[in-house]
Amino acid sequence: MAAGERPVAVVTGAGGGIGGAIARRLVADGFHLVALDMAAERAEAVAAALRAEGGSAEAAPLDLRDEAAVEALVGRLPRLDAVVNNAGIFDERPLLELSAEDFRRHYEVNLIALFRLSRHGIGRMGAGGKIVNMASRAFLGARNHAHYVASKAAVVGLTRAMAMELAPRGILVNAIAPGLVDTPMLRALTPERLAQQLALQPTGRASRPEDIANAVSFLAAPGMDGITGQVLLVDGGKSLG
Ligand code: NAD
Numbered sequence: 001m002a003a004g005e006r007p008v009a010v011v012t013g014a015g016g017g018i019g020g021a022i023a024r025r026l027v028a029d030g031f032h033l034v035a036l037d038m039a040a041e042r043a044e045a046v047a048a049a050l051r052a053e054g055g056s057a058e059a060a061p062l063d064l065r066d067e068a069a070v071e072a073l074v075g076r077l078p079r080l081d082a083v084v085n086n087a088g089i090f091d092e093r094p095l096l097e098l099s100a101e102d103f104r105r106h107y108e109v110n111l112i113a114l115f116r117l118s119r120h121g122i123g124r125m126g127a128g129g130k131i132v133n134m135a136s137r138a139f140l141g142a143r144n145h146a147h148y149v150a151s152k153a154a155v156v157g158l159t160r161a162m163a164m165e166l167a168p169r170g171i172l173v174n175a176i177a178p179g180l181v182d183t184p185m186l187r188a189l190t191p192e193r194l195a196q197q198l199a200l201q202p203t204g205r206a207s208r209p210e211d212i213a214n215a216v217s218f219l220a221a222p223g224m225d226g227i228t229g230q231v232l233l234v235d236g237g238k239s240l241g
Contacts, residue, residue: 006032006056007222008079012064012117013087015042017183018134021209022084022216027055029217031082036060036073038087064113071120080124082220085114086134091188095146102147110151115158118173127170130220133159135175137235144193152177156231163229172228174219179235180206203236 009026013019015037027033027050035050037043040061050057062069064087074080089109093102118131136152138145159175166173180186180197186206189197198206215234218224233239 006030007081008032008034008077009082009084009220010034010036011084011086012036014046015039017185018181018209018212019086020046021213022086023050025213025217026220027057033057034060036062038063064117065108067116070117074120074124077124080121081222082130083118083121084132084216084220085117087113088134090148090185092144094144098147106147106151111154114155118162122166122171125171128222129171131162131171131173132216132219133175135177135231137177137179137233137239139177140239160229167228174227175231176212176215177231177233178207178212179238181212182206182208201236201238202240207234207236
């Protein structure tokens with residue numbers, strides 16, 4: 001398939017642990033991959049590695065909080081078939097130590113940046129387009145990161161609202177809610193908290209980034225039809241209680 005004929009997917013946070021695995025998986029699925037990350041070197045490295053392996057990929061080193069940069073990126077793509085809103089930030093602090101600024105920071109990246117790219121992207125997508133939003137199992141409630149929990153619960157709400165409004169255009173919108181995933185983000189947890197959390201996960205281990213990438217691959221596939229507004233928990237059974 002010539003490069004211009006491939007479906008195009010933008011993956012945000014592609015320079016991170018989960019985003020890198022998603023990028024690799026979508027290239028294997030036949031997408032031309034746009035590896036977006038504000039960490040420019042990591043975005044370039046991911047795209048270069050995928051090209052070296054024979055895949056079709058380019059880097060988009062930009063900050064999702066920059067409206068003009070997001071709009072310019074979307075405008076220059078030849079087509080757009082899938083947006084994977086994976087970029088996110090996380091830190092741990094008890095409720096009484098949180099400030100309004102902590103909430104603003106998390107909402108700006110985890111929620112508003114996701115909306116921003118989606119809104120620009122929707123105009124370039126035809127019927128069959130897919131949006132996959134990265135929520136977190138934490139949307140169900142969790143201790144010591146209320147700002148993150150609230151931002152991810154908002155991602156679930158936004159996913160459902162987008163699904164309803166975009167279904168008439170043939171664009172399907174779903175979310176994935178990972179439990180613990182083995183990435184650098186987990187280093188924000190103290191060793192005690194990490195052990196505590198793993199004990200609650202029936203599989204007894206953190207998921208691998210590839211487990212999340214498999215779920216994204218399913219929800220972003222050009223042939224996937226009939227599923228929209230859903231939240232797929234990829235949490236090793238933790239939500240079973
Ligand atoms: P990570 O920190 O390894 O990667 C996140 C990436 O997003 C980084 O490369 C970072 O540079 C990028 N990013 C952050 N802000 C950005 C911005 N404004 N513009 C552009 N890029 C930006 O994190 P991860 O563990 O790979 O997490 C990916 C997603 O999965 C996040 O949304 C996270 O909330 C979610 N998640 C992770 C876990 C986990 O256990 N790791 C669990 C549940 C959900």
